[in-house]
Amino acid sequence: AQTVTQSQPEMSVQEAETVTLSCTYDTSESDYYLFWYKQPPSRQMILVIRQEAYKQQNATENRFSVNFQKAAKSFSLKISDSQLGDAAMYFCAYRSVSGGSNYKLTFGKGTLLTVNP
Amino acid sequence: GAGVSQTPSNKVTEKGKYVELRCDPISGHTALYWYRQSLGQGPEFLIYFQGTGAADDSGLPNDRFFAVRPEGSVSTLKIQRTERGDSAVYLCASSPWAGKGYNEQFFGPGTRLTVL
Numbered sequence: 001a002q003t004v005t006q007s008q009p010e011m012s013v014q015e016a017e018t019v020t021l022s023c024t025y026d027t028s029e030s031d032y033y034l035f036w037y038k039q040p041p042s043r044q045m046i047l048v049i050r051q052e053a054y055k056q057q058n059a060t061e062n063r064f065s066v067n068f069q070k071a072a073k074s075f076s077l078k079i080s081d082s083q084l085g086d087a088a089m090y091f092c093a094y095r096s097v098s099g100g101s102n103y104k105l106t107f108g109k110g111t112l113l114t115v116n117p
Numbered sequence: 118g119a120g121v122s123q124t125p126s127n128k129v130t131e132k133g134k135y136v137e138l139r140c141d142p143i144s145g146h147t148a149l150y151w152y153r154q155s156l157g158q159g160p161e162f163l164i165y166f167q168g169t170g171a172a173d174d175s176g177l178p179n180d181r182f183f184a185v186r187p188e189g190s191v192s193t194l195k196i197q198r199t200e201r202g203d204s205a206v207y208l209c210a211s212s213p214w215a216g217k218g219y220n221e222q223f224f225g226p227g228t229r230l231t232v233l
Contacts, residue, residue: 004159033219042226043206043226043227043229044224044225044226044227045160045224046224047221050219052219091159091160093159101173103150103173103212104162104176105150105160105222106162107159107160107161108159109157109158110159
């Protein structure tokens with residue numbers, strides 16, 4: 001079974017600064033998806049960014065980018081020019097590409113990000 | 118367009134009672150998922166529907182939990198004889214389909230269940 005570990009329960013950043021959230025995972029599969037989700041106090045999970053494991057190029061979405069290290073099984077999220085609206089719980093998640101459970105998302109425990117004005 | 122909606126937003130019940138949690142997926146989405154998020158944890162998979170049938174209910178913790186999706190749209194998660202350990206946020210998600218190939222799961226705002 002796959003596992004996802006987020007070792008930082010809480011992080012804080014000053015507005016306009018850059019912050020990196022860490023995530024490691026364990027899998028024996030060679031192809032899979034990795035995701036970062038944002039969960040504000042409204043509880044609704046919002047997809048921030050996704051990475052396909054077969055792609056060597058790191059995904060970027062505006063101020064959000066990832067550092068995907070497949071051999072190290074590491075998938076960190078960098079938020080540049082942090083904004084007050086970025087404050088939320090961030091979850092790293094894994095999903096298989098093929099096989100019988102390729103619809104299940106496996107989540108880490110989350111990192112609570114605080115943005116200080 | 119309308120996203121995934123869940124009702125009620127919050128539910129407080131007493132130990133031993135029966136509760137139903139409702140999920141309205143995005144129109145046209147054939148795949149529907151339920152996850153449970155306990156305090157301080159990430160969401161955990163409970164059950165997946167493809168159309169009307171439960172394709173995978175391996176995440177349901179025990180036989181007190183049951184879910185239906187009779188017409189392939191709205192789903193109801195049913196919990197019998199609730200226990201304090203059932204207190205959590207129950208999240209529902211839907212996607213256009215499930216299976217090989219990428220498709221995004223869109224989440225609802227969840228139902229916070231509190232069992233006293």
